[in-house]
Amino acid sequence: MSVLIFAELDEGKIRKSSQEAIFYGAQVAEKLGTQATAIVIGQADDSELASAGRFGAGKVLHAADAKLNEPNGMAYATAVAAAAQQEGSKVIVLAKSSLADAMTARLAGKLKAGLAANVIELPDLSNGFRVKSSIYTGKAFAYNDLKADVKILAIKKNTVSPVESEATAPVEAFNPSLSDADFVISVKSTEKASGDVLLPEADLVVSAGRGLKGPENWGIVEELANTLHAATACSKPVSDLDWRPHSEHVGQTGLKISPNLYIACGISGAIQHLAGVNSSKVIVVINKDPDAPFFKSADYGIVGDVFDVLPRLTKAVKAL
Amino acid sequence: MKILVCVTSVPDTTTKIAFTDNNTKLNKAGVTFITGPYDDYALARAVELKEKTGASVTVLNVGEADAEPVIRKCLAIGADDAIRVNAEPTDAYFVAEQIAAIAKENSYDLILMGRESIDYNGGQVHGIVGEMLGLPSISPVMQLDIDGDTAKITREIEGGKEQLEAKLPLILGCQEPIAEWKIPNMRGIMTARTKPLKLVEPTGTDKLTTVASYELPAPRGAVKMIKAEEAETLIQLLHNEAKVI
Numbered sequence A: 001m002s003v004l005i006f007a008e009l010d011e012g013k014i015r016k017s018s019q020e021a022i023f024y025g026a027q028v029a030e031k032l033g034t035q036a037t038a039i040v041i042g043q044a045d046d047s048e049l050a051s052a053g054r055f056g057a058g059k060v061l062h063a064a065d066a067k068l069n070e071p072n073g074m075a076y077a078t079a080v081a082a083a084a085q086q087e088g089s090k091v092i093v094l095a096k097s098s099l100a101d102a103m104t105a106r107l108a109g110k111l112k113a114g115l116a117a118n119v120i121e122l123p124d125l126s127n128g129f130r131v132k133s134s135i136y137t138g139k140a141f142a143y144n145d146l147k148a149d150v151k152i153l154a155i156k157k158n159t160v161s162p163v164e165s166e167a168t169a170p171v172e173a174f175n176p177s178l179s180d181a182d183f184v185i186s187v188k189s190t191e192k193a194s195g196d197v198l199l200p201e202a203d204l205v206v207s208a209g210r211g212l213k214g215p216e217n218w219g220i221v222e223e224l225a226n227t228l229h230a231a232t233a234c235s236k237p238v239s240d241l242d243w244r245p246h247s248e249h250v251g252q253t254g255l256k257i258s259p260n261l262y263i264a265c266g267i268s269g270a271i272q273h274l275a276g277v278n279s280s281k282v283i284v285v286i287n288k289d290p291d292a293p294f295f296k297s298a299d300y301g302i303v304g305d306v307f308d309v310l311p312r313l314t315k316a317v318k319a320l
Numbered sequence B: 001m002k003i004l005v006c007v008t009s010v011p012d013t014t015t016k017i018a019f020t021d022n023n024t025k026l027n028k029a030g031v032t033f034i035t036g037p038y039d040d041y042a043l044a045r046a047v048e049l050k051e052k053t054g055a056s057v058t059v060l061n062v063g064e065a066d067a068e069p070v071i072r073k074c075l076a077i078g079a080d081d082a083i084r085v086n087a088e089p090t091d092a093y094f095v096a097e098q099i100a101a102i103a104k105e106n107s108y109d110l111i112l113m114g115r116e117s118i119d120y121n122g123g124q125v126h127g128i129v130g131e132m133l134g135l136p137s138i139s140p141v142m143q144l145d146i147d148g149d150t151a152k153i154t155r156e157i158e159g160g161k162e163q164l165e166a167k168l169p170l171i172l173g174c175q176e177p178i179a180e181w182k183i184p185n186m187r188g189i190m191t192a193r194t195k196p197l198k199l200v201e202p203t204g205t206d207k208l209t210t211v212a213s214y215e216l217p218a219p220r221g222a223v224k225m226i227k228a229e230e231a232e233t234l235i236q237l238l239h240n241e242a243k244v245i
């Protein structure tokens, strides 16, 4: 009856958001008086797999079938459903991601599960199974009662801050039976930014809007981001104009993020932009217009020209 | 080719969300309802495919009577007919069951919808429908081209994109820039009035999830302003006070 956690790999390493999911799942397991089991799919070495124990997993199931090396939402859902069945898991936890989103939807269908997406707190078990989630793109919260036998919780980044122990988890090979139907979508090619801090996982984000005037000016944004070891993001018009890739667009119709620090440079703070970033822990706004609406939602603000302010901030970070 | 486009009716993106009845209901007073922005992309691509290939486009909404203006707008944009399943769409599994039931009756080549609704942000319906119908589902889709019975798709992934191919029938959760949003013209609005809108009663299981109550985020504290001439102080504050760097 363990709580099952899907821990996602990124180039052989357990993603940071999945470490949070393991830690969260282990706490749910404790509340339920049971064990936390992580399932990891794809190639990873044993020490990496065993490291799930540091975040609270009592055991790791490792599905290493070569067919599963490519992330594939449908096949991964089949594997996780099989693991849930083997372990008798009634609660499945995972961190939101592009792969996890595609997988969770299939999994919910397979298991006829009650699902809460964008979960931001541990469940309240005092009267059934109630979880708080972020809805209306961060503009509100819902307390969801999950009534189905199987419950899936897709947690938002920064829902918990993992405390690591020295524990290592035993690793068991897991061989789910997969069918051809799981592989009917073929991947022809993949383009991925490499080396940079990826936006959905980032703790620190430097974001810029139309105030930067053009793509040729992004150097000052990237420099500040690199110095902080932060990811870069942008407002919708910026990606619409192809100044930046679509994967950097945050907001109502873009990515929803909740980093520890969000620095908005030359962004007006339209409600649709705010919707995707308002759950950031600390918001800094730099805008030359003192009446820019974004200042109302900020923790720190500078009324100033980004072309003057950003290079000075970069220098100040280097001096820290 | 037969295309089904599933659309939600959601509060306009500029809506300040508020609740009534002891925080158990959305306060709809003064709220304008629109087609889910992601669904708009799905519909726009469906209409483009119709113009290119002569496909038929049916719009499906699981929703109450107040969703009808949104459905009529979809007809005005170019859908041929519409179906409304008369039920409150608060649970993804329940909504998926309604869509799957309609799809079973009509066998569509493509079922398009938005990647997620902007009210509950679940992003689940496409995958659940896929399981129910035993069909592949892909989301979020940024580009879609149809070549015979093969779909060529670009899907967004973390920090990049993926080129995929799959055979029809398929279920896709769409997002920009799959197509340009379309605005209805006068002729569209006039003809939409006479296009068929079929009303269907819901089937299926009880809801697997319900919302007990809602809550608004606590307001942020007052903003601390730093003079531009002293911009460097910000870094000190982020380091020593907020402790985020």
Ligand SMILES: Cc1cc2nc3c(=O)[nH]c(=O)nc-3n(C[C@H](O)[C@H](O)[C@H](O)COP(=O)(O)OP(=O)(O)OC[C@H]3O[C@@H](n4cnc5c(N)ncnc54)[C@H](O)[C@@H]3O)c2cc1C
Pocket (backbone or CB within 6 Å): A208, A209, A210, A211, A212, A234, A235, A236, A237, A238, A249, A250, A251, A252, A253, A254, A265, A266, A267, A268, A269, A270, A271, A272, A273, A276, A286, A287, A288, A289, A292, A304, A305, A306, A307, B013, B037
């Ligand atoms: C359905 C819908 C969905 C949407 N979804 C999103 C979304 O997901 N994400 C999103 O971002 N937007 C979204 N929008 C668009 C949103 O409404 C705004 O238009 C957009 O966020 C504005 O982007 P911006 O602030 O970069 O540009 P602008 O509104 O042009 O603002 C630029 C800002 O830069 C400042 N500035 C200019 N020069 C300088 C300088 N030298 N130094 C400092 N500051 C300067 C200006 O004072 C201004 O405040 C959506 C809109 C709709 C209708």
